[in-house]
Amino acid sequence: MNEWGAVSIAGQALIDSMDHGCHDVEWQGFPVRLIKQPWGELLISLHGAQVLHFRPANEHPVLWLTAQPKSFPGAIRGGVPLCWPWFADHPADAALPAHGVARTGKWRLEHEQITESGGCWLMTPEASLWPDLALSLRITVGQNGLAISLTTDNVGLQAATLTQALHSYLAISARNSISIEGLEGYAYFDKLQAMAQFNLEGSVDATQEIDRVFNHAESVLLVDHGWQRSLRIGKRYSGSTVVWNPGVSAKGVVDIGLDQVDAFVCIEAANTGCVDPVVLLSGESICLETQFTIEPYVK
Numbered sequence: 440m441n442e443w444g445a446v447s448i449a450g451q452a453l454i455d456s457m458d459h460g461c462h463d464v465e466w467q468g469f470p471v472r473l474i475k476q477p478w479g480e481l482l483i484s485l486h487g488a489q490v491l492h493f494r495p496a497n498e499h500p501v502l503w504l505t506a507q508p509k510s511f512p513g514a515i516r517g518g519v520p521l522c523w524p525w526f527a528d529h530p531a532d533a534a535l536p537a538h539g540v541a542r543t544g545k546w547r548l549e550h551e552q553i554t555e556s557g558g559c560w561l562m563t564p565e566a567s568l569w570p571d572l573a574l575s576l577r578i579t580v581g582q583n584g585l586a587i588s589l590t591t592d593n594v595g596l597q598a599a600t601l602t603q604a605l606h607s608y609l610a611i612s613a614r615n616s617i618s619i620e621g622l623e624g625y626a627y628f629d630k631l632q633a634m635a636q637f638n639l640e641g642s643v644d645a646t647q648e649i650d651r652v653f654n655h656a657e658s659v660l661l662v663d664h665g666w667q668r669s670l671r672i673g674k675r676y677s678g679s680t681v682v683w684n685p686g687v688s689a690k691g692v693v694d695i696g697l698d699q700v701d702a703f704v705c706i707e708a709a710n711t712g713c714v715d716p717v718v719l720l721s722g723e724s725i726c727l728e729t730q731f732t733i734e735p736y737v738k
């Protein structure tokens with residue numbers, strides 16, 4: 440527990456050791472920008488342009504972060520990894536890394552603006568991550584919470600197809616203390632059943648392993664009865680909502696483990712191959728966005 444009575448994240452000791460302000464520091468061997476302000480805390484990794492941590496003042500963390508990341512330059516589990524320019528396995532080449540190349544790419548901070556109630560950060564890759572596709576990331580903190588927008592521009596001469604996700608690891612008090620609202624009645628593909636298609640009857644049960652891609656373009660409400668918090672997960676330009684928790688499959692996964700599987704659920708704004716792959720003509724762009732907003736808790 441920290442001074443606000445909130446649960447600590449894996450990087451909390453580092454955050455607590457720093458003064459208010461903005462700092463370039465190292466977390467577990469990864470270069471990060473730590474922003475500590477009266478409005479809250481934000482930790483951004485330059486490796487992967489990944490928001491690792493966000494906590495508005497006097498709140499529990501919004502995002503979960505592993506305490507045992509793979510060594511640099513591996514993919515960091517937690518926060519909001521960028522899956523791009525493909526989500527899950529590459530459709531044609533199994534040798535390519537799952538979830539693409541953005542989450543392990545080198546990024547730089549182009550612009551930072553801090554305000555009384557939040558701020559804005561613009562990031563770009565240090566070098567092109569994929570032929571003919573330019574990428575940039577905007578992170579915005581305001582009174583309404585956190586928004587992350589990933590913009591892809593087709594700077595080539597041919598049309599390009601991509602899939603992508605903002606793979607949010609949302610911190611929770613416990614899996615059996617939450618409800619996930621807004622997906623009822625929607626069609627989904629179940630990765631645990633060879634991508635068979637179903638319609639969701641009732642609400643999502645995330646107390647056990649779950650790996651589903653919903654054909655769903657709306658927002659989701661994550662109600663945490665343990666923390667008495669409602670978190671709205673909004674999005675733009677996304678027709679797929681992915682819900683993932685590894686359940687018992689986390690056993691032996693070094694950067695999760697069975698002790699942590701109860702501490703998060705992933706609800707991801709995505710464009711997936713089975714629902715809404717994106718085709719960008721030459722000169723076109725798409726801005727995939729996810730937003731996290733704390734709303735009044737209603738039992």
Ligand SMILES: O=P(O)(O)OC[C@H]1O[C@@H](O)[C@H](O)[C@@H](O)[C@@H]1O
Nearest residue numbers: 537538606630650651681683707
């Ligand atoms: O271990 P990774 O590559 O970060 O992926 C984690 C999970 O990410 C989810 O988005 C996928 O639906 C899962 O199938 C996958 O296991």
